[in-house]
């Protein structure tokens with residue numbers, strides 16, 4: 189078997205076109221949806237992502253601002269900026285790019301963002317709403333993965349799903365979403381004994397560990413759907429995922445590539461969350 193390659197770029201384009209239409213409607217009603225992205229420090233990868241996010245906003249007709257600060261920005265100054273953006277009516281979504289420098293408490297920063305503007309879905313209040321089945325914002329990466337599974341018409345109800353990686357940003361919300369859709373979910377991590385035993389039973393495998401080639405073809409059930417959330421940059425500067433693409437491709441039924449899979453979907457869903465935040469200001 190050779191896996192179908194799930195085209196995250198094409199699906200993201202389709203979703204961003206839908207966002208453009210909703211944006212145009214909102215603008216007619218006098219609201220220009222706005223996203224603020226804050227980047228602290230000079231991590232080159234973060235700069236690329238932030239630039240991509242701003243470009244995607246521009247293309248879809250959203251207002252976007254990027255605030256870049258030096259590595260030495262104090263936590264108090266960052267919190268003050270967040271407070272200003274919380275109270276800025278032109279801004280509907282706020283994203284503080286992670287990771288933050290060590291002297292800044294990321295938890296405190298996330299909690300300072302108004303939950304109604306937390307388009308990442310990282311605030312405890314949004315995490316709690318997702319957990320209890322009434323989400324306000326679904327975290328962009330797992331939200332994008334769900335859209336990829338939907339577009340591939342993957343049956344989630346009754347399926348066995350394994351999520352490798354238990355981060356607050358990807359693994360945990362991913363498991364909740366799959367569970368809510370009717371899957372039986374196992375969350376594995378880097379310490380899981382005999383990881384392959386778990387993954388070989390799965391109809392759906394989502395990998396988000398940050399370890400290249402963590403999952404190989406022999407760990408995958410024939411025909412399973414494999415979604416690779418990993419973003420690893422090799423010494424050659426090339427991007428690769430957490431799955432060993434060559435061997436997994438020979439066993440899986442469908443496989444998302446890196447680049448061109450989950451990454452572009454993450455950005456598309458960020459725009460979806462931002463437009464939803466802006467639409468909510470109309471609804472009342």
Ligand SMILES: Nc1nc(=O)c2c([nH]1)NC[C@@H]1CN(c3ccc(C(=O)N[C@@H](CCC(=O)O)C(=O)O)cc3)C=[N+]21
Nearest residue numbers: 236237283284285286287308447448449451452454455
């Ligand atoms: N508060 C916060 N929210 C985030 O959503 C967030 C974050 N912090 N910190 C970093 C991670 C990573 N992330 C990516 C977004 C797009 C691509 C993406 O577009 N990737 C392209 C390739 C881009 C390239 O060439 O480097 C692809 O996979 O095809 C990747 C990674 C969002 N993140």
Ligand SMILES: [Mg+2]
Nearest residue numbers: 328454455458
């Ligand atoms: Mg994002």
